[in-house]
Amino acid sequence: MRGRFITFEGGEGSGKSTHARLLADRLTALGIEVVRTREPGGSPGAEIIRHILLSGIAKPLGAETEAILFAAARDDHVRATIRPALVDGKWVICDRFIDSTRVYQGALGKVDAKLIRSLERVTVGAAMPDLTFILDVPATVGLARAKRRRGKGTADRFEGESVEFHEALRTAYRALADKEPKRCVVIDGRAPRDVVAQRIWAAVEQRLHPGPRVTETAAP
Numbered sequence: 001m002r003g004r005f006i007t008f009e010g011g012e013g014s015g016k017s018t019h020a021r022l023l024a025d026r027l028t029a030l031g032i033e034v035v036r037t038r039e040p041g042g043s044p045g046a047e048i049i050r051h052i053l054l055s056g057i058a059k060p061l062g063a064e065t066e067a068i069l070f071a072a073a074r075d076d077h078v079r080a081t082i083r084p085a086l087v088d089g090k091w092v093i094c095d096r097f098i099d100s101t102r103v104y105q106g107a108l109g110k111v112d113a114k115l116i117r118s119l120e121r122v123t124v125g126a127a128m129p130d131l132t133f134i135l136d137v138p139a140t141v142g143l144a145r146a147k148r149r150r151g152k153g154t155a156d157r158f159e160g161e162s163v164e165f166h167e168a169l170r171t172a173y174r175a176l177a178d179k180e181p182k183r184c185v186v187i188d189g190r191a192p193r194d195v196v197a198q199r200i201w202a203a204v205e206q207r208l209h210p211g212p213r214v215t216e217t218a219a220p
């Protein structure tokens, strides 16, 4: 059976990476094989494109070109990492995926929704997420967390945008979740870490039914 595909989405500092890790640990403890990955990146080819995108050198080319570059990275990532894992029955947990393109390049960058959908069809095909968590925090809270985490390092291409940009991201994510309630679950990322983790686990149990894996033993 095809494995399950779970994605985490949200603004900067929303806690996606922490909760992707906690969920992976919990599934692994049940004996489920989990591949944890992220975008942009997640495969050798896509990691090269990640550097181009996050350095900001592609910004002058415009949001449409950036969307095409994110799609190019995704194409490699799906082929090299995600699809093979799902075919093997593994569960894939990915930090950011198609919804980041819909929100950052689509809603905020004003890239035509039709282009974004066409890119999705080509790159993702049947490898659509079964479940997507949108971690929701006010922009000021998320940016402050991201800044603390970064320490003296400089903000990347998107962290450097204004508070208004990040608040608009949040609104766009919520609108997206309203449109696809079967796939998307919005979680209040301001709640204590354990509470957030428990809410995520409750949704996984309810929607994807992860049972403990029983390994077959050969008859004596």
Ligand code: TYD
Pocket (backbone or CB within 6 Å): 011, 012, 013, 017, 038, 039, 040, 054, 070, 095, 096, 097, 098, 100, 101, 102, 104, 105, 156, 157, 158, 159
């Ligand atoms: P990253 O350093 O992975 O940080 P985080 O996920 O913790 O925010 O940065 C990825 C950045 O790329 C992030 O600012 C969102 C942006 N992005 C897009 O604009 N479009 C996309 O399709 C993806 C996958 C990411």
